[in-house]
Amino acid sequence: MSQCAPGDVVTIYAENIGGLDTSEVQFTPGVTVLEGRNATGRTSLLTAITGILGGDSPTIKADADEAHIQIEWGENTYRQEFTRDDGEIRRTGESVSNRDDLINLFVSLTESNPARRAIMQGGDLRDIIMRPVDTDAIQRRIEELQSERNRLGQRIRRLEDDLELRPSLESRKQSLKNKLAEQGEEITELQERLEQHDADPEQAEAVEEALGSLEERKQELESIQNRIRTQEDTFEALRDEQSELQTELDALDTSESELDRIETRLSELTSRERSLAATINDLSAIVEFNEDLVSDADSELLSAGDSADSLTATLDPMSETVQCWTCGSDVQRSEIAGRLDELRNVVEEKRQERSEVQSQLDELREKQGELQDQIDRRREITRRLNEIEAEIDRREADIADLKEEREAVRERLGELEEFVAEHESLQESELIEEYQQLSELEYERGQLEEELSTVRENLAELDRLEQERDQLKSQQQEVREDLESQRTQIRDLEENAISAFNKHMEEILGVLDYENITRVWIERKAGTEFEASHGGYRGGSATRFDLHLVRETDDGKAYEDTIDNLSESERNIVGLVVGLAGYLVHDVHEVIPMMLLDSLESIDSERIAALISYFAEFVPYLIVALLPEDADVLADDYAYVPAESLIS
Incomplete structure (x- = not known):
C-alpha cells in the first residue's frame, strides 16, 4: 500500500532535467493542467515526475553533468540524483515506488507510453495489460498446492485403511465382554462352593x-x-x-547468507530484465519510425538538399543529401541508414543480454529452491535430534527403574516359593485345587480385562484418526479451492481487464460522440490450461487480446472495420483507455494515485475536455500537458500552471 495519501499536497523540484534548468511545481488533488506551447518544459517536467515516482529515468540536460529530482508528498520526501560519468548516467536515491512496470505502463500515459504505442503500431495488448503479473510466481504456487494436495490425499488414504479395522475391533470387544460375563458366573459359583468346605479355610x-x-x-x-x-x-x-540423522546433518551444506545473496541477486536481475525489455521496446520503436522516414522519399520530416545533388540522387537515392528532422544538419540518406544498422545491432545486443539475464534468473531460482530445501531439512533434523536426545534420556531412566523393580519381584518370588514348599501337603487336597482353579479363573479374567482395555484404547485411537481424517479432508478442500483460484487468477485478471476496457471504451465513445464508430472492444482468445513458461496455456497457444472495431454507414448499416483505418486521434483515445483499464484492474491507485497525460494534440479540444473530465473520476491526481487553445475549453475549477511558471 502506498504511503502517498490522495488528499496531500504534492511538490516537485527538478534541476537540469530535459529542457529545465530548475523547476518547482505544486499539485493538489484533482486535475492540474500544464498549459503552454511545445518546447516549454512541460514534457520534461512529466518525465521528471515519472522518474521520481519510480518509472524510467529522465534525460539530463546536455550541458550538465549532474541533476536531481525531489518530490514531497504530504509528510514523505523522496529524492533522486543523476550523474554523468563517461557518457553513462548513474541514478541514485529513493523513488516513491519500486513498481516501475505499473508506472511506465499505466501512470505515465505520455507519447512513449507502451499502451499508446501498442495501439499506434499494432502491438501485443495482452502483454501490455498483463505485464505486471508475476506469472512465474503463480505457477510455483500452483505446484506447491498440487504437492500439498497430494500429501493430504496420501495421508487420508492411510487413515481410511486404518479405519477399516473398526468392525473387527467392535466384534472383538463384544466377544471379550461375553467371555468376561461367563467367567464372572464361574468365579461366583466356585467361590460359593469354597465357602461350604469344613477344612481349615484360613490355612488353605x-x-x-x-x-x-x-x-x-x-x-x-x-x-x-x-x-x-x-x-x-x-x-x-x-x-x-x-x-x-547426525550423518545426514553433517553432510548438509547450507548457508542462509548464500540464500540472502541469491534473493538480492534475483531482485537485481529482475529489475535489469524489466529495464532491458523497456529499452528494447523503445529502441525498436525508434528504428521502425526512422525506417519509415528513410524509405519514404516524400517524407516532410526529411527535407531534400541542394538541387545540384538531384541527378546523383536520381541515380542513387541513398546518396541524396537531406536535412535531418532531429538536429537540422545535412546528411545523406545512407548515413541515416547506417545509424539505423547500428541501432539494430544495439537492439540485438540488448535482446541477447536479456536472454542471458533470463537464463541467470532461471538458474538462481532453481538454486534458491534447492538451498531453501536444505535449510528446511537441517532445521527439521535438528529438531528431531533434540527430541531423540530427550527420549534417550527418558528411556535410560525407565530401564534403570524396571531393573530395580525386577530385582524386587525376584526377591518376593523366592519368599513365596519357600512358603509354598513348606505347605506342600496341603496342596494335594481338593480345597487347594479349587482355590487354584479360582486363581486361574481370576488370572484369565484379568488377561481378558487387559485385552478389552487395549481394544477400547484402539477404538478410541480410531475415533481420533477419524477426526484427523475429517480435518484433513477439510484442509484438502481448502487446498483444492486455493488451487482452483490460482489456476483461474490469470484468466480472471484478463477478463477483468477486457471488461474494464470494453466498459470504459463504450462510455468514452458515448461522451466523445464519434459519429461513425459504433463500438470498439477487445475479445479474449485463449488456450486451455495456464502455463507460465510459455506465457499462455497448456495444450493451446498463448492467450491474445484481439481488438475489434464496428462502424456505421450513413444509412445505418453496421460493418466491422480494422484498427488500421482509425485516425490518429481515434488511436490515441483507444490507447489512453487501455492505460486507464490497466490502472484500474491492477489497483495502481493503491501504489501511485496519480496519472500523467501528454501529447493529446491530435484530439480536438472539445473531446480533450470530455476525456479529462472522464479520467478525473478515477484518478486522484491527474496532470495534463496541453496547448493553450486546448486548455481554454476546460473547466474553470481545474488547477492551471502556465509554462512560464515551470521555470524557477
Whole structure:
C-alpha cells in the first residue's frame, strides 16, 4: 500500500532535467493542467515526475553533468540524483515506488507510453495489460498446492485403511465382554462352593493366596522382562536414528547468507530484465519510425538538399543529401541508414543480454529452491535430534527403574516359593485345587480385562484418526479451492481487464460522440490450461487480446472495420483507455494515485475536455500537458500552471 495519501499536497523540484534548468511545481488533488506551447518544459517536467515516482529515468540536460529530482508528498520526501560519468548516467536515491512496470505502463500515459504505442503500431495488448503479473510466481504456487494436495490425499488414504479395522475391533470387544460375563458366573459359583468346605479355610486360603501370588509374581516378572526388552529395543532404534540423522546433518551444506545473496541477486536481475525489455521496446520503436522516414522519399520530416545533388540522387537515392528532422544538419540518406544498422545491432545486443539475464534468473531460482530445501531439512533434523536426545534420556531412566523393580519381584518370588514348599501337603487336597482353579479363573479374567482395555484404547485411537481424517479432508478442500483460484487468477485478471476496457471504451465513445464508430472492444482468445513458461496455456497457444472495431454507414448499416483505418486521434483515445483499464484492474491507485497525460494534440479540444473530465473520476491526481487553445475549453475549477511558471 502506498504511503502517498490522495488528499496531500504534492511538490516537485527538478534541476537540469530535459529542457529545465530548475523547476518547482505544486499539485493538489484533482486535475492540474500544464498549459503552454511545445518546447516549454512541460514534457520534461512529466518525465521528471515519472522518474521520481519510480518509472524510467529522465534525460539530463546536455550541458550538465549532474541533476536531481525531489518530490514531497504530504509528510514523505523522496529524492533522486543523476550523474554523468563517461557518457553513462548513474541514478541514485529513493523513488516513491519500486513498481516501475505499473508506472511506465499505466501512470505515465505520455507519447512513449507502451499502451499508446501498442495501439499506434499494432502491438501485443495482452502483454501490455498483463505485464505486471508475476506469472512465474503463480505457477510455483500452483505446484506447491498440487504437492500439498497430494500429501493430504496420501495421508487420508492411510487413515481410511486404518479405519477399516473398526468392525473387527467392535466384534472383538463384544466377544471379550461375553467371555468376561461367563467367567464372572464361574468365579461366583466356585467361590460359593469354597465357602461350604469344613477344612481349615484360613490355612488353605493362605496357601491358595501364596500360590496365586506366586503365579502373579511370575507373570509380573515376565511382564517386566518384556518391558525391559521393549525399552532396550527402542533405545537401540533411537541410537541408530540419531546416528543416521547426525550423518545426514553433517553432510548438509547450507548457508542462509548464500540464500540472502541469491534473493538480492534475483531482485537485481529482475529489475535489469524489466529495464532491458523497456529499452528494447523503445529502441525498436525508434528504428521502425526512422525506417519509415528513410524509405519514404516524400517524407516532410526529411527535407531534400541542394538541387545540384538531384541527378546523383536520381541515380542513387541513398546518396541524396537531406536535412535531418532531429538536429537540422545535412546528411545523406545512407548515413541515416547506417545509424539505423547500428541501432539494430544495439537492439540485438540488448535482446541477447536479456536472454542471458533470463537464463541467470532461471538458474538462481532453481538454486534458491534447492538451498531453501536444505535449510528446511537441517532445521527439521535438528529438531528431531533434540527430541531423540530427550527420549534417550527418558528411556535410560525407565530401564534403570524396571531393573530395580525386577530385582524386587525376584526377591518376593523366592519368599513365596519357600512358603509354598513348606505347605506342600496341603496342596494335594481338593480345597487347594479349587482355590487354584479360582486363581486361574481370576488370572484369565484379568488377561481378558487387559485385552478389552487395549481394544477400547484402539477404538478410541480410531475415533481420533477419524477426526484427523475429517480435518484433513477439510484442509484438502481448502487446498483444492486455493488451487482452483490460482489456476483461474490469470484468466480472471484478463477478463477483468477486457471488461474494464470494453466498459470504459463504450462510455468514452458515448461522451466523445464519434459519429461513425459504433463500438470498439477487445475479445479474449485463449488456450486451455495456464502455463507460465510459455506465457499462455497448456495444450493451446498463448492467450491474445484481439481488438475489434464496428462502424456505421450513413444509412445505418453496421460493418466491422480494422484498427488500421482509425485516425490518429481515434488511436490515441483507444490507447489512453487501455492505460486507464490497466490502472484500474491492477489497483495502481493503491501504489501511485496519480496519472500523467501528454501529447493529446491530435484530439480536438472539445473531446480533450470530455476525456479529462472522464479520467478525473478515477484518478486522484491527474496532470495534463496541453496547448493553450486546448486548455481554454476546460473547466474553470481545474488547477492551471502556465509554462512560464515551470521555470524557477
